[in-house]
Amino acid sequence: MSKRSLAFLGAVAVTAVAVTGCSNGAGGGDAAGKPLFDVSSADLVTTTPAGTQPVDAITWNLPYEPMSLDPMLSFNYAENTVDANTCEGLTRITPDLSIENALAESVTAPDDRTYVYTIRDDVKFWDGTPLTADDVVYSLGRQVGPESSTYWGDYFMNVTSVEKTGDREVTVRLGQPDALFEQGMSSAAGAIVQKAAAEAAGESFGTPQGGMMCTGPFKLESWEPGKAITLVKNADYWDKNLIPKVEKLSFSFIADESTAINALRSGDVDGQFFYLPPAGLGQLQDSDASIAFGESYIFWSLRAIQQTGTFSHPEVREALLAAIDSEAISDVVFQGAAIPSAVLTGPAYFGEGESAKMYEEAFQSFAVKPDIEAAKKILADSGVDTSAPIVLGVQGSSAVHEQTANLIQAAGQAIGLTIETKVIPVEQFGNLYFDEKAREGLDGFFTTYYGNVSDPLDVYTTFTPESTNNFIQYDGAAAELKAARAELDPVKRAEYTIAAQEKITTDLPWLPMGDLPVILVQNKAISGATASSAYLGYPWAATIGGVE
Secondary structure (H helix, E strand, O other), X not given: OOOOOOOOOHHHHHHHHHHHHHOOOOOOEOOOOOEOOOOOHHHOEOEOOOOOEOEEEEEEEOOOXXXXXXXHHOOOHHHHHXXXXXXXXXXXXXXXXXXXXXXXXXXXXXXXXXXXXXXXXXXXXXXXXXXXXXXXXXXXXXOOOOOXXXXXXXXXXXXXXXXEEEOOEEEEEXXXXXXXXXXXXXXXXXXXXXXXXXXXXXXXXOOOOOOOOOOOOEEEEEEEOOOEEEEEEOOOOOOHHHOOOEEEEEEEOOOOHHHHHHHHHHOOOOEEXXXXXXXXXXXXXXXXXXXXXXXXXXXXXXEEOOOOOHHHOHHHHHHHHHXXXXXXXXXXXXXXXXXXXOOOOOHHHOOOHHHHHHHXXXXXXXXXXXXXXXXXXXXXXXXXXOOOOEEEEEEOOOHHHHHHHHHXXXXXXXXXXXXXXXXXXXXXXXXXXXXXXXXXXXXXXXXXXXXXXXXXXXXXXXXXXXXXXXXXXXXXXXXXXXXXXXXXXXXXXXXXXXXXXXXXXHHOOEEEEEEOOEEXXXXXXXXXXXXXXXXXXXXXXXXXXXXO
C-alpha cells in the first residue's frame, strides 16, 4: 500500500508541526521531531516470550472499572480483559487470531443451518461441579431473541433454537445460513456460565454483589468496587497447558494515563493493554517495563452520525478523507504507533487461504496519499452546499482526540470546509454510542472499534440498515452484506464482502484513519502475556510467568 507523504500540503503541514512542537500528550517525537516509534505490520507480534517461573501476585491495570463481568454484558476493553481469563466458550480465539476448540470437544455441521457441539467431559466449574449440556443451553439460549439483554445479539440473530440433544451434546439451529455465528462463538458471545449460579444471582450476576461462576484458568476471588478485582489461580483447570503460573491476578482501575504510566514505571502496576497510545508512553523506554506492539483488530475512525447536514453527504466525506494525511496522524498523533489504512479492515482480518489473498489484493488497490486539489474538485463537482459547519465530538482529556481534530480541521480548511469541535467529558462520551439525544448537535465523532474474528464481514455488518451502530441508516451495501453473511464458502463470501467494502469505502459512513496495534506493557520481571487482539477472548494471563 502506498503511504501518504509526510510532506503535508498547505495549512495541514503547519498544524502538524505545531502539534508536534507543543504537545506533551500522546503526540510528539524525539528531539529531532521524529516519531517515537516506527511500527509497521511486519513488526507486530502475537505473543511475548513465555515466562517460566511461578509468580505470587501481579497487578494489571484497566482503563476503567467494568460495569459487569457477565460475559453477555461484556463487549468492551476492560470487561473482556478480565473475562478472557475467567469465562470461556465452546471455542476460543488463539493468539495468532485463529480459532480452536475449547469447552467443545468437537463441532460438526450436518447441514448449513445446524451446529452440533460435543462438550468435554473433564471440565468443572470453580466450585467443583461438572460442566453440563444444560449449562451450555442456558448460556447460549439466554442470548436468543429480541428480548435478550445481551450485547452480542448480532451473532444470535439467526438462531431459532438451542437444545440439549445428548448427555454431552448441544445442537444449535439457525433459520438461515450465517457465516458469522460459528466464528462469533469464539468470542465472549459464546462464553459458558453456570446455570445455577446465574439463575440464583439474577440481574446481579457478574456484579460485585452477585459474583460469577465459570470454568476458566482464573477464578473470581473478590471485587471491591472502586478499588480492585482479584482473581486467583484455578489449579484444577482442565487445559493442563494453560494452568497459570501466577497465583493471584489483581486488576486496578487507573483511568488517568499519566498516573497509569507512572505506576508502570515505578512497578506499582505490572502491566496494561492500551488501545490508544497513552500520554508519556515514551517514558517507559528507559524503565523496567517492556513495550510490545501486537497484531490487532482495532482501528481509528471518524463516524458520520446524522442523516442531515454538510457531513451527511458522501461527497463531503470523500473530499475530507482525500485531504487528510493519515501518515501525519500516525506520526504526530500516535507517536508512530499506528499504521495508515485506506479501509476499515486491515491485514489482521484477512485470515488464511485463497480468501486471504483476495482480501490482500483488494486492500492493496486502495491508496492513502492525500490530494488537496482532487479533494477540492470532488466538492466542486458535488454541488453540495457546504456553508454549514461540520461539528465533531471530541473526548475530553484525550490528546489523541484533540490532536486528530486539529489535523482534520486544518485539512477541512484547506479545501473550504469549516470544521468545529465540541468537547464531550470523558464520563459522558460513551453515551454517544447508545443515546440519540447525546448525539444532537454533532455531525460525527472519533472512535476506536474492533471486530472479534478474522473475517472483514464481522466489521462490515455494522453497515446493514438494522445495525444499532449504523446511526445514519446507511444501506448502500446492504445486498452484498446480506449475501456475504449467508455464504459459508469463504472464497464466495470474500467476493461479496469485497464488493461491499468497495461501496463502503466510497460512501464512507465511517472514515478510516489507521490501524492501531495492541500496545502491551509488561514489567520486565514477567513475560508471556498475549500481545494480539486475542487478549480480549483468550486467557492471556495464563501464560505469564516470572523471568529468571
